[in-house]
Amino acid sequence: MPLDHSALLSDAARKRPKSVIRELLVMEKRPGMISMLAGKPNPEGFPFSSITMDIKLTGQSEPVKLTMDSDLLNESLQYSLTPGINALLDAYARIIARVHGRTIDDGSAAGDFALSSGVGSQDLITKAFGVVLNPGETVLTEAPLYTGVLPSLTALEANVVGVDTDKEGLSARALEAKLASWKTDPATASLPFPKILYTVPAGSNPAGTTASVERKREVLAIVRRYGILLFEDDPYYYLAFDGLGEDPVSRPRIPSYFALEREGDDYGYVIRFESLSKIISAGLRLGFVYGPRTIVRTIDVVTASTNLHPSGISQAATATLLDYWGVDGFLRHVDSVSAMYKERRDMFASYAEKHLGSGGGQQPLAKWVLPVAGMFFWFKLHLPPTENAPEGDSSDLMLKKAADGGVLLVPGAAFFPTPGPVPYARASFSLIEPADVDEGLRRLRAVIEEAWHSAGYDSIPPI
Numbered sequence: 001m002p003l004d005h006s007a008l009l010s011d012a013a014r015k016r017p018k019s020v021i022r023e024l025l026v027m028e029k030r031p032g033m034i035s036m037l038a039g040k041p042n043p044e045g046f047p048f049s050s051i052t053m054d055i056k057l058t059g060q061s062e063p064v065k066l067t068m069d070s071d072l073l074n075e076s077l078q079y080s081l082t083p084g085i086n087a088l089l090d091a092y093a094r095i096i097a098r099v100h101g102r103t104i105d106d107g108s109a110a111g112d113f114a115l116s117s118g119v120g121s122q123d124l125i126t127k128a129f130g131v132v133l134n135p136g137e138t139v140l141t142e143a144p145l146y147t148g149v150l151p152s153l154t155a156l157e158a159n160v161v162g163v164d165t166d167k168e169g170l171s172a173r174a175l176e177a178k179l180a181s182w183k184t185d186p187a188t189a190s191l192p193f194p195k196i197l198y199t200v201p202a203g204s205n206p207a208g209t210t211a212s213v214e215r216k217r218e219v220l221a222i223v224r225r226y227g228i229l230l231f232e233d234d235p236y237y238y239l240a241f242d243g244l245g246e247d248p249v250s251r252p253r254i255p256s257y258f259a260l261e262r263e264g265d266d267y268g269y270v271i272r273f274e275s276l277s278k279i280i281s282a283g284l285r286l287g288f289v290y291g292p293r294t295i296v297r298t299i300d301v302v303t304a305s306t307n308l309h310p311s312g313i314s315q316a317a318t319a320t321l322l323d324y325w326g327v328d329g330f331l332r333h334v335d336s337v338s339a340m341y342k343e344r345r346d347m348f349a350s351y352a353e354k355h356l357g358s359g360g361g362q363q364p365l366a367k368w369v370l371p372v373a374g375m376f377f378w379f380k381l382h383l384p385p386t387e388n389a390p391e392g393d394s395s396d397l398m399l400k401k402a403a404d405g406g407v408l409l410v411p412g413a414a415f416f417p418t419p420g421p422v423p424y425a426r427a428s429f430s431l432i433e434p435a436d437v438d439e440g441l442r443r444l445r446a447v448i449e450e451a452w453h454s455a456g457y458d459s460i461p462p463i
């Protein structure tokens with residue numbers, strides 16, 4: 001049954017008036033139009049006359065010089081359209097068409113979606129929650145979840161209900177069980193039925209897990225059956241390690257939820273968020289949202305009265321780059337970035353095995369799932385039990401003892417919708433050099449051993 005997206009909008013989103021100026025702005029492009037609309041600054045006052053970028057290319061020692069097209073430069077220096085500059089959106093739509101098999105407005109049901117840019121995907125995710133959730137409404141998330149969404153969900157007074165995860169991330173079985181027993185389980189019976197399921201399917205932050213295509217099919221079938229919107233937050237999609245080394249242009253990749261919607265007739269369940277932060281630059285602050293028109297256009301209404309649009313220069317620089325690369329070049333680039341992360345993952349994994357696993361012939365002090373995408377290891381530390389934490393609590397250990405011992409990891413509790421003691425910790429392998437990984441994990445081991453000794457254990461029980 002198709003979702004009624006208008007009925008899913010929050011009261012705040014319905015109440016927010018559209019910006020008259022921004023609505024009319026699109027018409028400025030009509031041939032012959034004389035516009036006295038926007039309070040646009042006169043570009044004669046802008047000091048930029050051209051922008052040239054030196055671009056590093058994989059396998060080439062000399063950078064390539066790319067000069068922004070002058071019309072594009074002029075457009076980017078001025079206030080521009082809310083969803084983004086057309087050159088950027090067109091280039092990104094070509095990537096979406098190739099990678100996810102759906103072409104905007106191609107006349108098919110699969111092409112009936114909208115695309116907008118934002119100041120990083122964080123901007124768009126936050127706005128998207130706001131356009132759907134009323135105070136007191138419910139969002140389901142994998143637990144652990146990306147902690148960056150919790151502040152906005154808390155501010156929106158949403159009920160955040162966690163769904164258990166396994167080595168592939170969000171568990172379809174746990175999701176089905178949660179939804180099937182929603183009205184009878186005392187933990188959920190008094191809460192409104194969820195409107196949104198939020199998930200990070202590849203290289204999950206923090207758990208490092210990646211959903212297989214089978215898992216995604218199961219989850220998609222469930223959200224379709226229960227009429228829930230699926231927020232697919234996928235900044236690590238292109239940092240997936242399986243299949244690297246094959247031809248980046250033609251090799252298969254795990255299909256996104258958005259792509260999988262094509263397997264079936266009912267579209268409009270998946271809203272997909274992508275980010276350029278991990279694959280081109282975090283400082284560009286560019287991300288994309290695409291999915292049901294009503295939701296994406298309502299996000300635009302929020303943008304039109306908040307930050308107007310992402311930086312024009314960032315958009316134009318990216319459009320110039322994407323045009324130069326073409327989709328093939330983009331795919332080659334992302335695979336080269338991914339290969340760099342894979343090397344780091346392997347290096348980090350060998351030191352994790354050495355210090356926390358049984359690699360050095362010693363007693364293992366942590367368990368983890370080897371990440372096949374992204375930039376995180378999620379350790380389940382072997383910690384002494386406490387009165388209210390039978391598996392131990394990493395918070396105190398990370399915030400005080402590990403920090404005093406000269407190593408920093410994020411305590412796992414930060415990533416759970418319901419606060420409580422957990423034995424987990426997140427480590428990022430994106431930047432850290434081998435000698436520091438070696439020493440840092442040695443220190444972590446020493447801190448865990450010390451925790452057992454101060455808890456009165458002469459020897460540490462087996463994991």
Ligand SMILES: Cc1ncc(COP(=O)(O)O)c(C=O)c1O
Pocket residue numbers: 119120121122123146148200205233235274275276277282286287
């Ligand atoms: C899962 C997840 N979603 C969204 C973001 C935000 O990314 P962006 O830089 O595009 O705002 C991050 C950043 O780390 C992330 O890990």
